[in-house]
Each structure stands twice: as structure tokens, then as C-alpha cells.
Amino acid sequence: MDFNAQSTTPIYIQIAEWLENEILAVRLLPEGKVYSQYQLAEIFNINPATAGKGLTILVENEILFKKRGLGMFVVADAKERILATRRNHNLTKMAQEIVHEAKRLAVSDEELITLIKQIQKEG
Amino acid sequence: MIQCEELEKRYGKSNVLTNVSFQIEEPKIIGLIGRNGVGKSTLLKLVAGHLKETGGNVQVFGKRPFNALHVAANVILIEDKMSFPPIFTLKEILLHAKRFYPNFATELAFDLLLYVGISEKNEHMQLSKGQTAVFNLIYGLATRCAVTLLDEPMNGMDEAVRADMYRAILKDYIAFPRLIIMSSHYLQEMEHLIEDILLLHEGVVELYAPLEEVQQMALRIVGQKEEIEPLLEKVHVFYKREQSPLFEAIIENNGLEIPASVKSQSLSASEVCKYLTSSKEGTIDDIFK
Numbered sequence: 001m002d003f004n005a006q007s008t009t010p011i012y013i014q015i016a017e018w019l020e021n022e023i024l025a026v027r028l029l030p031e032g033k034v035y036s037q038y039q040l041a042e043i044f045n046i047n048p049a050t051a052g053k054g055l056t057i058l059v060e061n062e063i064l065f066k067k068r069g070l071g072m073f074v075v076a077d078a079k080e081r082i083l084a085t086r087r088n089h090n091l092t093k094m095a096q097e098i099v100h101e102a103k104r105l106a107v108s109d110e111e112l113i114t115l116i117k118q119i120q121k122e123g
Numbered sequence: 124m125i126q127c128e129e130l131e132k133r134y135g136k137s138n139v140l141t142n143v144s145f146q147i148e149e150p151k152i153i154g155l156i157g158r159n160g161v162g163k164s165t166l167l168k169l170v171a172g173h174l175k176e177t178g179g180n181v182q183v184f185g186k187r188p189f190n191a192l193h194v195a196a197n198v199i200l201i202e203d204k205m206s207f208p209p210i211f212t213l214k215e216i217l218l219h220a221k222r223f224y225p226n227f228a229t230e231l232a233f234d235l236l237l238y239v240g241i242s243e244k245n246e247h248m249q250l251s252k253g254q255t256a257v258f259n260l261i262y263g264l265a266t267r268c269a270v271t272l273l274d275e276p277m278n279g280m281d282e283a284v285r286a287d288m289y290r291a292i293l294k295d296y297i298a299f300p301r302l303i304i305m306s307s308h309y310l311q312e313m314e315h316l317i318e319d320i321l322l323l324h325e326g327v328v329e330l331y332a333p334l335e336e337v338q339q340m341a342l343r344i345v346g347q348k349e350e351i352e353p354l355l356e357k358v359h360v361f362y363k364r365e366q367s368p369l370f371e372a373i374i375e376n377n378g379l380e381i382p383a384s385v386k387s388q389s390l391s392a393s394e395v396c397k398y399l400t401s402s403k404e405g406t407i408d409d410i411f412k
Contacts, residue, residue, distance in 0.1 A: 010335050011315060038297050045290060047152055048297055049318040053335065100383055 011046055015054030018044075020063065020082045023074055030079070034064055034072040061085070124148060124184065124270060124302055125170060131178030132165050139165050141326030142179070147304075150269075152296060152316055154334075155306035156396050157323035163306040164202065166323065167272045170304075171200035183270060199224070201263035202274040203256060207247045213258060214243035217265075224266040228295075232265035235291060239284060252279040260288055264295050273305040277312070289316055310393035320392060324400045337392040342376045345369055346385035354379065361398040373398050 009017075019035075022028040035043065040051035055072055058064040063081060064072045075081070102112045130143040139162040147153065157163050168174040169181050172188030172195060181188060188194040207216050213236065220227040236243055239257050241250070250258060260276045277285045293316055296303060304321070307313055320337050322330040330337065341361060344351060348370040355363065359375040373390065381387045390398070 010338050012335060041293065041297055044315075045293060046315045047293070047318050047334075049151065050315075050334070096383070 011044075012050050012053035012057070015040060015044065015046070015051055016057045019054065019058060023063070023078050024082060026079075028074050030074050030076045032074050033070075034074060036071055124150075126182045127166075127170075127179070128181075129179035130166075130169065130176055130181050132162065132169060132174065133177045138326060140169075140323075143323070143326070143328055144179075145321065145328050145331050147302060150300040150302050151318045152292075152303045152305065153319045153321050154310060154313055154317040155304050155321050155323070156310050157306075158400050159308075161323045161400075162326065163323060164274050167200055167202075167274050167304065167306065170270070171195075171198050171272055173200060196224070197268055198270040198272065199263050199266045199268040200272040200274065201259050201276055203252075203259070203278055205259050209246065209248055211246070212243065213241070213245050213247065216247065216262070217243070220262065220265065224268065226267040228265040228267055231295070232261050235261045235264075239287070253281060253284070256280050257284060257288065261291075264291060267295075267299050267301065269301050271301055271303045273303065275306055275308070277307065277309070285312070289313060292316065310396060311391065314392055320396065322396050322399060329399055330396075334392055337395050339389060340376055341373055341390045341395050341398060342381070342387050343371065343373050343390055344381060344385050344387045345371045346382075350382060350385050354381070354385070362401070 019028065028034060034055070037048045037052040037055055040046070040054065041048040044051070055064060059066060059072070061081075063075055063078045065075055066072055098112070107115075125145075125147045127143050127145050130140055131138070132140040143166060155163050155166070165174065169176055170183060170188060172183070172191055175189045183191075183194045183198060186194055188198070211219070214233075217229055217232045217236075220232070221229060233243065236258070239261075241254050241258060245254075247255070247258065256276065256279045260273065263271055263273060263276070277288060280288065289312075292303065292305075305313065305317070310320075314334065317334055319333055320330065321328065344354065346369070348365065351363075351370040351372055355372055355374065358377055358379055361373040361375070363370070363372040365371075376389065
């Protein structure tokens with residue numbers, strides 16, 4: 001499994017990310033049922049409570065929803081929601097890196113903005 | 124299920140547990156962690172009723188465990204010094220187990236024994252160190268006791284068997300949830316399996332918290348001395364080391380803003396426990412100065 005107990009990312013977050021990837025790959029379908037915390041515990045060889053925490057974050061982020069007594073299901077537009085969050089998150093992270101590198105290289109704000117505009121034009 | 128209040132255990136003049144208080148209310152898997160000689164085994168024996176406390180109190184299912192039949196029937200303590208009647212073969216031990224533990228999963232015990240390749244015709248005394256540990260753990264798991272205490276259950280087992288046994292614990296726990304407290308020096312090995320950490324240090328409970336919380340407790344920061352030193356004034360510092368040109372520190376993670384030029388990383392639970400219980404007399408490097 002592509003999951004790592006020694007990683008500094010907590011296991012329950014890795015579980016949440018794995019489930020998101022399954023949704024993006026359409027192996028988990030919109031409105032479809034998701035693995036229970038016990039199934040996840042067996043698949044990944046982890047404590048069921050940890051698996052449960054992974055599911056809970058996705059419910060909080062409105063990627064999954066609970067049906068009483070039936071389990072967890074994928075929200076209809078889960079894929080779009082995941083993509084939107086990841087886009088925001090990744091883009092912000094990259095922008096931060098660019099700004100830091102620019103600082104290190106003593107590139108001024110104006111120069112940086114000109115550079116971005118130029119790349120957009122060329123692209 | 125288990126309540127300890129200011130629990131104390133002295134052996135003669137030496138105080139092992141001075142003031143241990145904690146409560147466990149529901150079935151879960153807990154890792155009992157601590158340095159050598161801190162009293163992990165003593166605590167488990169007190170909970171199992173094998174030892175009598177010298178102060179404070181301990182309750183299991185609302186009763187004092189020492190000399191309590193109800194507690195003895197519902198609690199199992201697995202340790203490497205466990206003894207079984209020497210005249211019995213493993214097969215006979217397993218066949219008689221149901222008389223003491225009504226929920227004993229006899230079939231599971233035989234299946235596991237066959238799987239790990241230990242002959243049921245052996246006597247307990249004949250087993251190697253690793254085999255003894257495997258058999259004891261299988262026995263403990265099969266009792267399905269509401270409170271299952273495992274004291275260093277993996278000691279002496281080879282790596283492949285350890286991985287299988289961790290998996291067996293998890294599978295049987297999912298099927299039959301119960302309270303499992305497992306002590307070990309190898310927290311890292313069982314981090315995936317446990318829900319809470321109970322950390323003993325210098326006779327008291329240093330920490331009792333969910334694993335995820337422990338993982339977020341501390342940060343390792345590495346950078347230039349001028350950048351790191353001002354940060355250290357604002358937080359609790361577990362450890363710092365200057366290895367010119369870099370400065371490294373382990374600090375409490377209290378939401379302090381770390382400048383982007385400083386590398387920061389959260390620690391694994393086992394590292395956090397290591398720093399929480401590290402010697403106050405400096406580091407091993409100081410001995411070699």
C-alpha cells in the first residue's frame with residue numbers, strides 16, 4: 001500500500017488523501033458507498049479509530065456524507081470539490097516558493113510580476 | 124474499565140511507581156511506553172492483580188484487582204515469565220483453557236499455532252525464547268479477555284513473526300473489540316496499531332493522549348543560529364544542538380509561527396516520547412567530551 005507509518009504526515013491524513021485519490025480516479029463513485037473504518041483498518045493494517053478519523057475529516061470537508069446505519073457515501077460533486085481545494089492549496093504553495101526564491105535572488109516585486117505576465121502571454 | 128488514582132508501588136525502599144493516575148473507559152488498543160525500569164511491568168501486574176499496591180488505589184471493573192476472582196477471570200496478563208503446568212503439552216494447555224476463560228477461542232489458537240509452525244506436541248518448557256513469546260501471545264489473544272495486558276509481547280520474535288502477530292492482534296481486535304494494553308520498547312513498530320499512548324516517566328504518567336495528538340506535539344527546526352535562537356525564547360525546548368553552521372532544536376508545537384527560511388518538521392510519536400523522557404544530564408555526546 002502507498003501508505004507509510006514512518007512518514008511525518010499523520011496516518012489518518014494519509015488515509016483521507018488515499019480516499020480522495022480513489023474518488024479522483026473514479027474507483028469510488030459519486031453517491032457510492034465508501035469503505036467502513038473496519039475495512040480500511042484491515043486494508044492498511046491500522047487501528048480502526050485512526051481509519052475513522054480519516055473518514056471524519058472527509059465528512060467535515062463535505063467530501064463524504066453519513067447515512068445513518070448504512071455507512072459513508074461519496075458526495076455527488078466530491079471530485080470537483082477535491083480538485084478545487086487541491087488547486088488552491090498547491091498553487092498557494094508554489095506561489096510561496098516562487099516568492100521566497102525571488103527574495104533570495106533579489107528579484108523585485110515588479111520584476112516578478114512582469115515575469116509572470118510574460119509567461120502567461122507566451123503560454 | 125480501569126481507574127488508577129495516585130497509585131504507588133514500592134519494592135522495599137525503592138519506589139517504582141510514585142503517583143500514577145489515569146482512567147480508561149472503553150475498549151481500545153493502548154501503547155504503554157517508558158524507559159527501562161520505569162515500572163511498565165509493575166503497572167500491568169497491579170492492574171492484573173498479581174501484585175498488591177502500596178498506596179493509592181487501582182480498580183478494574185469497579186473492583187480492586189488483588190485477590191478478586193471476577194477480575195482474574197476477565198483479565199489476562201501475558202509476559203515472558205508466564206508459566207504453564209510443566210506436565211502438559213501445548214495441545215493440552217489449549218484444550219483446558221476454556222475451563223478458565225469461557226470465551227477462549229480454541230480453534231483460533233490451534234490455527235495460529237499451526238500457521239507459525241510450532242508443534243502442539245511440544246511442552247511449554249521445550250520452546251525457544253521466540254516460540255515461547257509466540258505461544259504466550261496466541262494464548263492471550265485467544266482468551267478474548269475484556270482486559271488483555273501484553274507485556275513486551277514481541278520480545279524474542281523474529282521480524283516476520285512480529286509483523287504477523289501485530290496483524291493477528293488487529294484482526295482479532297476488530298472482530299472482538301476489547302481493551303488491549305501493550306507495553307513495548309518499540310513504539311515505532313506498533314504506532315500504526317495503537318489509538319492512545321500511555322507514557323510513564325519517573326514514577327508518574329507523563330502523558331496519556333491519542334497517538335495523533337502526540338505526533339503533533341513537537342517540531343524539529345533546523346536553520347541558522349540567529350534565526351533559531353530568538354524562537355527558542357518563546358517555547359519549551361526539549362533539545363538543542365549546534366553543529367556549525369547549523370542549529371537544530373526540538374521544540375513544543377504551540378502554533379508558533381516559524382519563518383519560511385527555517386526548516387520545520389513534526390516528530391513521530393516515538394521521537395516525541397524519547398525527548399519527553401530523555402535524561403536531564405545532557406546527551407551521550409557530553410560523556411565523550
